[in-house]
Amino acid sequence: MEANRTGLLEGVLAAVNLGAIVVDSDCRIVLWNRWMERYTGVMADETVGRDFFSLYPDLRGKRIDSAIVQALRSNFPSVLSQTLNKSPFPLYADAAARSRDERMQQALAVTPVEVAGAGRHCLIQISDVSIAVGREKLLRDQAMVLRSQTFSDGLTGIANRRHFDVAIDKELRRAKRYGNHLSLLMIDIDHFKPYNDHYGHQQGDQCLIQVAGALSAMLQRSTDLLARYGGEEFAIVLPDTDGAAAYMLAETMRTRVIALDLPHEKSPDSLVTVSVGIATMCGADQYDVPGLINAADRALYAAKHAGRNCVQAHATIVA
Numbered sequence: 001m002e003a004n005r006t007g008l009l010e011g012v013l014a015a016v017n018l019g020a021i022v023v024d025s026d027c028r029i030v031l032w033n034r035w036m037e038r039y040t041g042v043m044a045d046e047t048v049g050r051d052f053f054s055l056y057p058d059l060r061g062k063r064i065d066s067a068i069v070q071a072l073r074s075n076f077p078s079v080l081s082q083t084l085n086k087s088p089f090p091l092y093a094d095a096a097a098r099s100r101d102e103r104m105q106q107a108l109a110v111t112p113v114e115v116a117g118a119g120r121h122c123l124i125q126i127s128d129v130s131i132a133v134g135r136e137k138l139l140r141d142q143a144m145v146l147r148s149q150t151f152s153d154g155l156t157g158i159a160n161r162r163h164f165d166v167a168i169d170k171e172l173r174r175a176k177r178y179g180n181h182l183s184l185l186m187i188d189i190d191h192f193k194p195y196n197d198h199y200g201h202q203q204g205d206q207c208l209i210q211v212a213g214a215l216s217a218m219l220q221r222s223t224d225l226l227a228r229y230g231g232e233e234f235a236i237v238l239p240d241t242d243g244a245a246a247y248m249l250a251e252t253m254r255t256r257v258i259a260l261d262l263p264h265e266k267s268p269d270s271l272v273t274v275s276v277g278i279a280t281m282c283g284a285d286q287y288d289v290p291g292l293i294n295a296a297d298r299a300l301y302a303a304k305h306a307g308r309n310c311v312q313a314h315a316t317i318v319a
């Protein structure tokens with residue numbers, strides 16, 4: 001009966017789908033199951049009787065070292081997560097993974113085991129969590145793609161209106177809290193309806209892409225944000241930027257669009273041009289988001305009224 005039980009236990013240990021190593025109180029390996037043989041390529045008769053750390057010297061001083069000490073000395077079990085203890089054992093799913101040095105993703109459990117008449121031992125269990133880790137990474141990547149699609153404009157690739165709404169709200173609060181300047185630029189392509197009518201909607205789209213690319217390339221700070229505000233209208237949020245600096249940037253952007261040299265037969269300038277409206281606030285101002293947008297919109301309207309292809313700043317500009 002006892003022989004049957006031992007045979008059964010050996011059979012189970014050989015069949016389980018996880019690695020099992022048992023070390024004695026001197027850290028000598030007393031058990032090394034078939035799973036370990038399969039994924040390390042090292043057979044049980046080469047390991048049993050050897051010191052665990054002479055086999056894996058790299059693991060000395062690592063988290064598993066203290067987990068084994070805690071199990072043997074204090075009868076204390078540990079679970080080592082994959083996130084904090086990246087693949088400690090050199091285990092490989094197959095020969096190809098071994099040649100690429102691509103270790104199996106591992107989760108470890110270190111458990112004290114009392115062996116009748118032989119004192120305290122320690123069982124190290126290793127599970128292959130590669131599939132779960134891979135699935136988690138896939139989900140994370142998909143979430144990132146979805147997030148970037150939610151916040152970017154499908155045509156031009158720059159931030160969309162939703163992104164703009166979040167950014168302007170955040171930056172306005174920040175400007176108020178710290179008493180900083182905040183500038184908003186509204187940029188509109190001139191005579192874009194006749195451009196579309198003359199060159200066709202597809203070329204109109206290409207024009208939007210080129211203008212967006214040129215404007216985006218001119219932003220230097222990571223906190224500056226260019227967004228597609230509406231059809232042929234762009235908005236730029238410029239934190240910590242006073243009226244004078246915003247005006248200079250707006251002028252440079254206007255001339256940069258001219259330098260794109262995009263023909264526009266139906267415009268008096270014969271080229272694609274933009275008009276720009278600027279509103280600037282400083283922390284103490286009583287602007288809210290609609291007020292700031294309204295001020296920039298009115299400045300843009302003034303630029304259109306002044307003949308287009310120019311920059312106008314809102315009257316209460318703060319330098």
Ligand SMILES: Nc1nc2c(ncn2[C@@H]2O[C@H](COP(=O)(O)OP(=O)(O)OP(=O)(O)O)[C@@H](O)[C@H]2O)c(=O)[nH]1
Pocket residue numbers: 155188189190191192193194196200201202203204205208230231232304308
């Ligand atoms: N190709 C293209 N055209 C767009 C898109 N969104 C808006 N438009 C066009 O942009 C044009 C905007 O025209 P208007 O608002 O009348 O202004 P405008 O002709 O540019 O005149 P001003 O702004 O006063 O210089 C309309 O014809 C819209 O159809 C888009 O995604 N692609």
